[in-house]
Amino acid sequence: MKVLLVFAHPESRSLSGALRDVAIKELEAQGHEVRVSDLYADGWKSAVDRADFPLLADDARFIPVAASKKGFEADTLTGDVKAEIEKLLWADTLILQFPLWWFAMPAILKGWVDRVFAYGFAYGVGEHSDQRWGDRYGEGTLAGKRAMLIVTAGGWEEHYTARGINGPMDDLLFPINHGILYYPGYDVLPPFVVYKVDRLEDAGFGPVAELLRDRMRTLATTPPIPYRRQNGGDYVIPSMNLRPELGDPSAAGFALHSSRAGDAG
Amino acid sequence: MKVLLVFAHPESRSLSGALRDVAIKELEAQGHEVRVSDLYADGWKSAVDRADFPLLADDARFIPVAASKKGFEADTLTGDVKAEIEKLLWADTLILQFPLWWFAMPAILKGWVDRVFAYGFAYGVGEHSDQRWGDRYGEGTLAGKRAMLIVTAGGWEEHYTARGINGPMDDLLFPINHGILYYPGYDVLPPFVVYKVDRLEDAGFGPVAELLRDRMRTLATTPPIPYRRQNGGDYVIPSMNLRPELGDPSAAGFALHSSRAGDAG
DSSP states (O other): EEEEEEEOOOOTHHHHHHHHHHHHHHHHHTEEEEEEEETTTTTTOOOOOOGGGGGTTTTTTOOOOHHHHHHHTTOOOOOHHHHHHHHHHHOSEEEEEOBBBBBBBBBBHHHHHHHOBTTTTBBBSSSOOSBSSSSOSSOOOOOOOEEEEEEEEESOOOGTTTTTTOOOOOHHHHHHHIIIIIIOOEEEEOOOOEOOOOOOOOOHHHHHHHHHHHHHTTTTTTTOOOOGGGGGGTTEETEEOOTOEEEEEEEETEEEEEEOOOOOO | EEEEEEEESSOOOOHHHHHHHHHHHHHHHHHHHEEETTTTTTTTOOOGGGGGOSSOTTSSSOOOOHHEEEEEEEEOOOHHHHHHHHHHOOOSSSEEEEOOOOTBBBHHHHHHHHHHBTTTTTSSSSSBBBSSSSSSSSSSSTTTOOOEEEEESSSSSSGSSTTTTTOOOOHHHHHHIIIIIIIITOOOOEEEOOOOOGOOOOHHHHHHHHHHHHHHHHHTSSSSBBBBOOGGGGEEEETTOOOOOOOOTTOOGGGGGGOOOOOOO
């Protein structure tokens, strides 16, 4: 396999850095090719702005979606963005590794998504009709590839459970797993989450590293989260609402969009 | 009232820019004082890195939480961060205005949160005991103040409803409303969300602007989202799980953390 690992922690000598090295080493031991985008080391530019779109005239109104479309079509996106797109096309598996800051990814990684996931590449793909609403949510440029998150959190696991005050971790990660990764086509594997990282003693690192090694060994075989395909018949077009007969009647919100239990028929 | 509006769109001549101006004008017409942090215009630095913490020795391992704590306590955070903290303390109402990019805030705004919400200021506040788990979720430095989001989205409102494929907008915004704003103490007002912004014709702007004016006129009186206070007795300490008898039995995930219906007693 070809694996791209996007790393978004500012300190290599951190638990995150150690876990990254564990993951890379295990992947290479399995014979996989690994490339790393180390956003801090690369000085990744986070903000989408006019400088991203050389075709844009100085006095033109900047419309990010339109500029992204034009830039991708004309192959005039900036070199750093084009290099990341090339890596995404090269890899058959994408890993995003980051510390959870304020219940979301760090700005530098959000800026990687905002800039690299161009119109025509990661969104704005495919035709709209009575049967299809573009190629997204399980279809798209990156379909057939796998993606997963490696997340380090300072808080307690209990605080992220179904009734925990922070909200369930799966829900907090839904905008990333479903909205950023499944959207352009990835099959999304369950995330690897480490909790209480600031209090993880040396003795605690070994077991966590072993769990991560196991996830790296099973990257190709782990069943993805069973998100529903947009164009597979589960959604009414164009409202894109889940058909009334589908979904656990007691489920609400994000949980509806996985086809686990409760579907009639 | 004193209102701080944090604006995170790269183009002033955008729908977002026009709505910002509508909001400011109406607030000033009501006699309120308004300050604006225009992150793109200010060239806001997004990434948390070593440069944020002048006290950190060149060869020291960079631990963001520890560096933030030390920097805030010693009053050595960088000038741009200190200026924002001063504005947050000045304002009794905070408005974050941004386009929804990939179901979350743009990187530049996430970078504002990551850098300005320092340890000792927005988190790491208060003592832990059998009765309290720090001052957060309804308590903290910013308690007694109000906050709200102004969000512009390209997609259709139907796609963001309870059964819509993108997930419910209230859930997508929960990590921000609950995790970023309620956490340090703000009373969080329901968000003002505009959909299909790329297709909003001139004729459509007037009604949207009028709705926004109304929200600006009622900023002081709109009831906040009834999130549950962490230390008010609804959660078990230290697991911070919602007490078993609380919450609509059919509710799951984020919805549990508002005290709307379904509570026994």
